Amino acid sequence: METITRSAGRALGTTLSDPLDLGGSPRSTVLRCRTADGGTVVLKAFADEEGALRAFAAEAAGLALGLGGPDLLAALPDEDRPILVMTDLGTAPTLADLLLGDDPDAVRDALLAWARGLGALGAASVDRRREFEASALRYARTALPIWSLDPWQARNAASLPELLEAAGLAVEPGLAGELAAIGTAGGADYPAFTPGDTCPDNNLITAGGLRLIDFETCGYQSVFLTAAYCRMPFSTCWCVFDLPADLADAAERAYRAEVVGRYPRLADDTVWEAGIRQAVAVWTVDATVRLLARSAEDRPLHRTRRPVATVRQLLVHRWRQAAGLTEYPAFAATMRGLLDRVAAAWDVPPLPGYPALSKR
Incomplete structure (x- = not known):
């Protein structure tokens, strides 16, 4: 978690803390983190295997369209585990x-x-x-x-x-x-x-x-x-x-x-x-x-x-x-x-x- 939050924080120009594991899947780890100004963001880090890597490419491209999902704040494809940084949509019911x-x-x-x-x-x-x-x-x-x-x-x-x-x-x-x-x-x-x-x-x-x-x-x-x-x-x-x-x-x-x-x-x-x-x-x-x-x-x-x-x-x-x-x-x-x-x-x-x- 430290590596993921540190990389995402550098991309956002802020310090991220208090990572909370939101679940994810075998392909990915999803964290909610607190920003230095008291807000929150969601990070999604993908495993370094083919299925997860193609999921990262699709999700990064899909969120970049800005249609219907969280806002994409940063995409980090070159990390050991590629990371997406998104706005936090909160805890509403599904x-x-x-x-x-x-x-x-x-x-x-x-x-x-x-x-x-x-x-x-x-x-x-x-x-x-x-x-x-x-x-x-x-x-x-x-x-x-x-x-x-x-x-x-x-x-x-x-x-x-x-x-x-x-x-x-x-x-x-x-x-x-x-x-x-x-x-x-x-x-x-x-x-x-x-x-x-x-x-x-x-x-x-x-x-x-x-x-x-x-x-x-x-x-x-x-x-x-x-x-x-x-x-x-x-x-x-x-x-x-x-x-x-x-x-x-x-x-x-x-x-x-x-x-x-x-x-x-x-x-x-x-x-x-x-x-x-x-x-x-x-x-x-x-x-x-x-x-x-x-x-x-x-x-x-x-x-x-x-x-x-x-x-x-x-x-x-x-x-x-x-x-x-x-x-x-x-x-x-x-x-x-x-x-x-x-x-x-x-x-x-x-x-x-x-x-x-x-x-x-």
Whole structure:
């Protein structure tokens, strides 16, 4: 901590003291420090390994856009552990805190603020992709591309057939062609910036509105891939329970209303529905590839937060949703096969509702 605070203090021209560990991850250490004038800043120091280094480049470039997150006060790519120095957004609750709480009105307000905020961020960023990618290249400390430039969708599609066979399912004729058609869910036509891991715990619901945190996987992707977080809900997250359809619809409309000003074709319901259903397929493949091999023993989706769903509950929920994507018959049949051959043996209860919304 001393080395991190000393380096960050030199960059700010002040002395930093009283570092408080805010958690972080295996990739990073996050500290809140006091400045000489009595204020506070947040430091994020990244490990010296490839995954962490590409996360640093993405987060530095994303925060430099100045859209929706904390202000970037300094970026130190040349330290032994690269460091970001940010404004301190305080200790406001996250959307996850509210969803697991007991105030349904607060959840609705926060969910809509979250969706509008993501949409506004996407709309404001449309013309700044070149700036972001140049900045990410400037901060790069590894040849590994930032996550948004990594071909993860194609890799997932290539991995799925082998996983299906390992689970005892025959690969449906035509599945490979459908996965290629699903592709990246309209990303070439409707790209916008996203923090990447746009989960309920990666934000703060402050008195001044939504502020987003954790830009380690930020970048440009299809607006549909972000909008799908409203419908599924929360495509890559641990905080997944059954979201009432009216709230999911309201959140999706709030997001769409922001981005349609930059992409007028998205006002066409046919275009919108086709794109978001593609995105649901993309994220379902992602969840299946990430979690199926780890589902031999069911486990909670988060180490410490409770209540929380299990890996198997989440997969069953995703497969049931995707089984309705009948425009992709081989894909839908694959989802039904997973339900009939894999989920039936698990016999797990369906996802419950969010605790706060059970009081509606």
